[in-house]
Amino acid sequence: MREAGAGTLLFTNGAGSVDPIPMLGNVNPAQAALRNWALNLHKELAGTGIQAAHVAIGVWIGAGGPPEIPTAEAEDIAPLYWDLHTQRDEAERVFTG
Numbered sequence: 001m002r003e004a005g006a007g008t009l010l011f012t013n014g015a016g017s018v019d020p021i022p023m024l025g026n027v028n029p030a031q032a033a034l035r036n037w038a039l040n041l042h043k044e045l046a047g048t049g050i051q052a053a054h055v056a057i058g059v060w061i062g063a064g065g066p067p068e069i070p071t072a073e074a075e076d077i078a079p080l081y082w083d084l085h086t087q088r089d090e091a092e093r094v095f096t097g
Helices: 027-044 074-087
Strands: 008-012 050-057 094-097
Touching: 008 027, 008 074, 027 050, 027 094, 050 074, 074 094
Parallel strands: 008 050, 050 094
Antiparallel strands: none
16 A cells, blocks of 8 residues: 555444443453554554544444444445545544434
């Protein structure tokens, strides 16, 4: 990507990386670390033609999740990735439904 001067790196995890959720307290720190790394990578790659960004998903994808958790379909979330790839002006998006 550096040789080509173009590319996109998109990282995903749960919204607990942005706003910790007590029920997921065991994975929130790891998610926050990945988020931090992706945001730093975004800054480091600024001006190189390479986009690095983070997507935090705060819903259960598809059916069958816990009743208290909002749900969404993959096709509802996918446009965030496309926008980050094509617009290249944001380091992060949070999807909450």
